Amino acid sequence: MAYCTLxxxxxxxxxxxxxxxxxxxxxxxxxxxxxxxxxxxxDALIDSYLASRYSVPVTPVPDILLxxxxxxxxxxxxxxxxxxxxxxxxxxxxxxxxxxxxxxGKVKISSAASAPASQSNDGPVITTSPRIFSRDSLRGF
Numbered sequence: 001m002a003y004c005t006l007x008x009x010x011x012x013x014x015x016x017x018x019x020x021x022x023x024x025x026x027x028x029x030x031x032x033x034x035x036x037x038x039x040x041x042x043d044a045l046i047d048s049y050l051a052s053r054y055s056v057p058v059t060p061v062p063d064i065l066l067x068x069x070x071x072x073x074x075x076x077x078x079x080x081x082x083x084x085x086x087x088x089x090x091x092x093x094x095x096x097x098x099x100x101x102x103x104x105g106k107v108k109i110s111s112a113a114s115a116p117a118s119q120s121n122d123g124p125v126i127t128t129s130p131r132i133f134s135r136d137s138l139r140g141f
Contacts, residue, residue: 001057003043003069006035009077012070021077038076042069049099054109062111068095 009018015030022031046069047056058065075092078084084092101107 002039003061004066004073008070009073013074038073041076042072049103052103062109071095
């Protein structure tokens with residue numbers, strides 16, 4: 001499940017701008033392959049930060065998470081040609097800072113389910129040598 005959609009991106013970015021950054025063939029339309037890749041990249045990035053504290057993907061998607069997913073996706077769309085405007089880059093950096101705070105536990109997502117507790121492998125490990133003498137090996141003595 002995606003944290004944002006093309007419609008969410010279109011709410012924040014003019015359609016002509018999306019076309020300018022995605023239309024590699026000159027068709028004059030939004031290349032949805034590019035936008036889909038940016039959205040899935042944003043999702044993967046977000047999940048990589050949230051996975052240590054929450055079950056991912058987070059559902060339902062909180063508004064703040066949707067907004068940051070849009071900012072990251074727009075940055076990915078614009079930066080594929082190394083043309084990300086300063087405002088877009090700043091919003092992306094703000095999103096990353098917020099995700100870092102969530103990952104460190106400084107910020108919580110109230111509607112998200114906590115990640116399941118992982119089993120710790122920090123206990124002692126005991127190893128032994130194989131048995132030399134057994135009932136079978138001593139039979140007949």
